[in-house]
Amino acid sequence: MIKRTLTALLIISQAYLGFSQSSKNINLLSNLTFPSSRGDLNDIWGIKIGLNEYALVGLQGGVSIVDVTNATNPVEVFYAPGANSIWRDLKTWDNHVFITNETSGGLMIIDLNALPGTLTAANVTNYTGSTYPFQSAHNLYIDENGICYVFGADNGVGGAIMLDLSVNPKAPIELGRYNSFYLHDGVVRGDTLWGAAVNDGFFIVVDVSNKTAPVNMASRTTSSSFTHNIWFSDDGQTVYTTDEVSNAFIDAYDVSNLTNITFLDKIQSNPGQNVIPHNAHFMNDYVITSYYRDGVVIHDVSDPSNMIEVGHYDTSPAFSGNGFNGAWGTYPWLPSGNLLVSDIENGLFVLGPNYVRAAYLEGNITNSVTSAALDNVLVEIVTTNITATSNLIGDYKTGIADAGTYDVIYSKFGFFPDTLFNVALTSGITTIRNVQLEPMVNFTLQGQVLENGTNNPIANAQVKIENSQFSTTVTTDVNGNFAVSNFIATTYEVSIAHWGHENICLSNQMLNSTGNPYTYTLNVGYYDDFDFDLGWTTSTLNNPTSGFWERDIPVGTFLQSIPSNPGNDIPTDCGNQAYVTGNGGGGAGSDDIDGGTVILTSPIFDLSSQTDPYVHFSRWFFNAGGSGSPDDSMVVILSNGTTTARIDYADANTPNFSTWVSKSIKISNFLTSTNTMQLIVKATDEGQGHIAEAGFDGFFVIDSAAVSVAENTLKNNINIYPNPFNDVLNITIDYSEFTILKAEIYDITGKLKQTQTVLNQSKLQIKTNYSAGIYFIRIYGDDVLLKTEKVIRF
Numbered sequence: 001m002i003k004r005t006l007t008a009l010l011i012i013s014q015a016y017l018g019f020s021q022s023s024k025n026i027n028l029l030s031n032l033t034f035p036s037s038r039g040d041l042n043d044i045w046g047i048k049i050g051l052n053e054y055a056l057v058g059l060q061g062g063v064s065i066v067d068v069t070n071a072t073n074p075v076e077v078f079y080a081p082g083a084n085s086i087w088r089d090l091k092t093w094d095n096h097v098f099i100t101n102e103t104s105g106g107l108m109i110i111d112l113n114a115l116p117g118t119l120t121a122a123n124v125t126n127y128t129g130s131t132y133p134f135q136s137a138h139n140l141y142i143d144e145n146g147i148c149y150v151f152g153a154d155n156g157v158g159g160a161i162m163l164d165l166s167v168n169p170k171a172p173i174e175l176g177r178y179n180s181f182y183l184h185d186g187v188v189r190g191d192t193l194w195g196a197a198v199n200d201g202f203f204i205v206v207d208v209s210n211k212t213a214p215v216n217m218a219s220r221t222t223s224s225s226f227t228h229n230i231w232f233s234d235d236g237q238t239v240y241t242t243d244e245v246s247n248a249f250i251d252a253y254d255v256s257n258l259t260n261i262t263f264l265d266k267i268q269s270n271p272g273q274n275v276i277p278h279n280a281h282f283m284n285d286y287v288i289t290s291y292y293r294d295g296v297v298i299h300d301v302s303d304p305s306n307m308i309e310v311g312h313y314d315t316s317p318a319f320s321g322n323g324f325n326g327a328w329g330t331y332p333w334l335p336s337g338n339l340l341v342s343d344i345e346n347g348l349f350v351l352g353p354n355y356v357r358a359a360y361l362e363g364n365i366t367n368s369v370t371s372a373a374l375d376n377v378l379v380e381i382v383t384t385n386i387t388a389t390s391n392l393i394g395d396y397k398t399g400i401a402d403a404g405t406y407d408v409i410y411s412k413f414g415f416f417p418d419t420l421f422n423v424a425l426t427s428g429i430t431t432i433r434n435v436q437l438e439p440m441v442n443f444t445l446q447g448q449v450l451e452n453g454t455n456n457p458i459a460n461a462q463v464k465i466e467n468s469q470f471s472t473t474v475t476t477d478v479n480g481n482f483a484v485s486n487f488i489a490t491t492y493e494v495s496i497a498h499w500g501h502e503n504i505c506l507s508n509q510m511l512n513s514t515g516n517p518y519t520y521t522l523n524v525g526y527y528d529d530f531d532f533d534l535g536w537t538t539s540t541l542n543n544p545t546s547g548f549w550e551r552d553i554p555v556g557t558f559l560q561s562i563p564s565n566p567g568n569d570i571p572t573d574c575g576n577q578a579y580v581t582g583n584g585g586g587g588a589g590s591d592d593i594d595g596g597t598v599i600l601t602s603p604i605f606d607l608s609s610q611t612d613p614y615v616h617f618s619r620w621f622f623n624a625g626g627s628g629s630p631d632d633s634m635v636v637i638l639s640n641g642t643t644t645a646r647i648d649y650a651d652a653n654t655p656n657f658s659t660w661v662s663k664s665i666k667i668s669n670f671l672t673s674t675n676t677m678q679l680i681v682k683a684t685d686e687g688q689g690h691i692a693e694a695g696f697d698g699f700f701v702i703d704s705a706a707v708s709v710a711e712n713t714l715k716n717n718i719n720i721y722p723n724p725f726n727d728v729l730n731i732t733i734d735y736s737e738f739t740i741l742k743a744e745i746y747d748i749t750g751k752l753k754q755t756q757t758v759l760n761q762s763k764l765q766i767k768t769n770y771s772a773g774i775y776f777i778r779i780y781g782d783d784v785l786l787k788t789e790k791v792i793r794f
Contacts, residue, residue: 025311025354025401026296029071029338033347034059038079043279043329044342045090045097049115055331055340056097057348058088063099063110064348065119071338071350078119082108089139093146096169100137100150107137107150109170131174132161143188147211148172151183151195158182160193162211176211180204185229185279192217194230194239201225203241205258218258223266224248226586229279231287238264238304240287242277246322246555246585250280250289252304264305269297269312274322274556274567274585283332286310286355288339290327293319296341296351300358302428306397308358313351315343322567322585323558358399359425361433365394365410368436374412377437378469382407382419403427410435413469414442414488445487446517449480449496451524457481458522461498462532465511467491473532481517489513495574496520497532499603502700505531505574506772507794523747526605527700527774531575535603544596544685547582547692554580554695559588563658564622565693570660572723572792578697580620581683588625593632593685593692600681600696607673610703615665615679616790620695621650622658632692634683638667641676660697666704700774718779724792731764731779733786742780745791747773768793 034041039060046068047054055074057064062081068074082088085101092098092112099108106128114123128135138152146166152158156179163172184198191209202222207215221227224243232239232255241251249266269275269291280289285302298311316326324344331340332353341349365377373394380387381400388398400406405424411417415437425431449461457480464473465484470492474482489512497503501522511518528534530551538549553576556567565588569578581598582591607613615638623630629652636648647665667673683694719732731743741764742757753775758764772793779787 022295022314022317023312025298025356026313026339027352027354028313029350029352030068030074031347031349032066032074032076034064034076038062038064039084040086040344041328041342041347042086042088042344043090044331044340044348045092045329046331046334046340047092047095047097047112048335049095049112052116053334053336053338054112054115055348055350056090056092057342058090058099058329060084060086060088063088063090063097063108065097065110065112065115066348067116068334068338068340068350071336071352074348074350077115078110078123080108080110080121080124085136087138091140091142091148093142093148093165094169096165098140098142098148098165098169100140100153102136102138102152104135106135107140107148107172111170125170127163127170127172129155129161129174132156132177134161137161139185141185141187143190147175147188149186149188149193151186160186160195160214162208176208176214178206178208178214180206180214180216184227187231189232189236192236194232196227196230196241198226198228198244201227203227203230203239205255218255218261220253220261220263223251223263231280231282233282233285233301233304238301240280240282240301240304242280242289244276244278244586245590246274246276246557247272248277250277250287250299250307252301252307254304265307267299267307267309269294269309273320275320276322276324278327279329281330281332284355286332288330288332288353290330290341292316292328293321293323293326295327295343296330296339296349298353298355300356300399300401302357303360303397303430306360306362306399308360308399308401310356310358310401311353313341313349315341315346315349318345322556323561324587325561356401357428358401359403359427360397360399360430361408361423361425362395362397362430363433363435365390365396365435365437367415368438374415374437377410377412377415377435380409380411381425382409400425408433410437411469412437414486415439440488442486442488443513443516445484445511447482447520448517449476449482449498449520449522451501452521453524455521458498458501461496461501461522462534463520464495464532465492467493487511494520495531496522497528497534498522499526499528499534500605501525502527502774503529503531503574504773505792505794525701528602529573529575529698530569530577530579531573536579537601539599539601540596541599541682542596544598545594546591547593547598547683547685549579549581549598549600549681549683549696550583551577551579552583553577555583555585557585557588557590557592557693559622559625559691562622562624564588564592564624564691566620566660566695570618570662570697572790573698574792578695579681580695581693588691588693593683593694595685597682597684598694602679602699604675605677605701606675607667607677607701608675610673610701612704613667613673613701614704615647615667616663616698616700616702617679617696618660618662618698619648619650619681620658620660620693620697621654621683622693623652623690625691626689628689630690630692631686632684632690633686634681634694636663637680637682638665638670639676639678639680640671640674641678642674643671644680645670660695662698702776718787720777720779720787720789720791723789724794725768726794727768729766729768729777729791731766731777733762733779733781744778744780746776746778 134153228244584591
């Protein structure tokens with residue numbers, strides 16, 4: 001028998017140098033990489049034949065059969081080239097492996113009966129159907145009776161083609177077709193099919209007892225409405241799903257009564273990091289999930305209403321957060337207990353899992369005065385990152401992989417926190433702790449917003465007051481007054497905005513009854529970081545179907561690791577929101593601009609009294625993918641009520657592609673300033689096939705008669721940091737020949753706040769005691785203006 005040994009890296013592969021490996025209760029046994037000519041990996045399956053265990057590995061160019069009997073020394077024993085496809089899925093029946101792909105060739109079948117002897121090309125056949133012909137399909141599942149369900153084929157709507165493999169695995173017999181919904185994935189037991197209708201955002205339950213006439217029985221929308229994968233528990237009472245989008249969850253549902261499918265729990269591997277889950281499988285009351293950039297994750301689901309992570313191994317430490325890299329698939333059912341993982345970039349991993357049971361903590365939380373149930377109480381297991389919150393009836397459930405003794409903190413805004421010390425948590429055991437929290441005394445917060453300089457009240461100003469546990473936004477009345485009842489004295493962030501005035505954002509503000517009423521002043525001017533809705537409007541032209549302007553926290557998307565939709569707003573403004581074209585996450589083309597123009601229009605602003613106004617903004621544009629040259633565009637237009645002018649343009653050839661670009665535009669170069677100015681942003685998809693995304697943030701106008709905003713082209717590297725800053729601002733310049741280095745700081749009105757000079761030095765440190773807000777700093781070298789930059793003091 002001829003064996004071809006590839007590169008088996010037992011501890012650390014070259015791809016891992018410089019990256020820390022994150023793991024818990026899972027050990028690396030080996031890592032096998034493949035020739036780059038075969039492309040990236042996709043799904044994986046496993047099988048035992050005789051005394052040997054094999055990994056069945058899908059690659060872009062074909063299928064690899066790897067002997068993993070010696071888990072520390074995997075050896076490839078056969079490679080079957082196939083249609084080139086990013087997607088390939090594999091399942092087994094009667095010592096045959098069946099493979100789908102999304103390109104051509106139908107169902108590849110490899111007869112494995114010769115193993116551990118030699119396999120040849122003669123062992124490989126293809127099946128493309130007759131009554132239900134197909135060339136491509138996304139996935140497949142083979143039930144306990146040898147019935148193969150081919151999902152997402154190019155036949156009908158792509159539901160499920162049903163084939164009998166039990167008579168002759170090499171000659172499937174067509175039994176029927178399910179054609180109600182496109183199914184991306186699915187599992188079947190007995191006469192019940194559980195299908196992931198990804199495009200419809202739900203899983204569907206189908207009676208397939210009559211293969212020629214399947215009947216829909218029930219459906220349930222999943223938590224992120226993009227149902228990619230579904231798997232059932234051994235007893236058939238619970239199903240687990242994943243949604244293949246950024247920041248999605250593994251969901252658990254009680255399906256014991258199909259007329260009342262009940263949501264039980266959802267969990268993430270890395271909350272807040274926008275990681276995408278891929279495929280989840282059930283084994284022995286564990287769910288084992290390939291979790292893209294987080295690798296493989298194991299959850300104890302002994303209690304499916306309280307899923308607890310008990311193991312993980314990051315196969316892809318070079319990647320994190322949102323994106324389609326890392327672990328594609330996993331196979332946990334080898335008799336040895338070893339875990340197989342296919343990593344898209346890094347190859348086959350053979351892992352040794354230690355399956356431990358979670359130590360559970362549950363209880364009920366009430367008000368100590370009224371005995372009423374308390375919802376949304378934060379429960380924290382000290383020295384860990386484990387948290388939970390109580391539900392509407394005060395119940396909470398949580399747990400941890402590591403048994404031991406812990407302190408547990410219970411906290412809710414408006415109540416004094418309580419800590420339980422030395423709570424013993426035991427593996428496989430549920431510990432009950434009920435808690436009562438004492439309410440704090442509240443008061444009515446009062447305040448007023450005035451115009452700086454005139455002290456005139458500002459009506460309809462928006463005031464946001466928030467901290468990690470509380471957030472409210474109120475609007476001032478005609479006298480500029482606002483009030484918040486049932487207010488708790490503590491530290492808050494305060495942000496105030498009004499069109500026609502400069503926003504302010506203040507950090508670490510202690511608000512209590514002693515300080516009532518609080519007074520805030522806003523400078524006259526125009527500034528919008530889109531943390532508030534100040535009246536910008538959206539519209540369309542030529543009926544685009546997606547990618548509409550949204551004011552939101554940007555959710556990043558990627559096209560081949562290049563950001564398409566931004567993953568954040570600009571870092572130098574208040575808040576974290578911006579306008580973006582579609583913000584649904586997922587793939588690069590999931591919510592981009594399609595088939596028309598999306599338009600963003602500012603409220604009217606008055607510049608008639610300004611001498612030499614400049615308009616500032618930051619814009620994002622991305623245009624790529626598809627066939628041919630990308631031809632989409634983004635245009636920024638300024639209007640004075642009678643005349644319009646294009647002041648900025650971006651397309652696929654514009655420099656600083658796929659990043660926030662700051663622009664400063666001298667208005668008089670284009671038109672005359674009036675009291676009816678408007679800014680209009682248009683982003684256009686000129687035709688189908690290319691991905692187009694746009695973003696807009698950080699709008700403000702200043703008069704250069706007060707503060708020069710001329711752009712400087714000096715190529716020396718001038719660094720101003722940190723920004724935002726608190727008390728100290730640092731300036732460094734990589735140029736040693738200036739005798740005098742000087743910094744001037746102006747407020748938003750153009751008033752000089754501070755000047756500081758150093759001789760024969762390349763670093764300048766400025767200590768400030770200004771109020772929080774926006775400032776401009778001008779850097780001079782030997783009286784030559786080198787740089788002007790906006791900075792924010794918090």
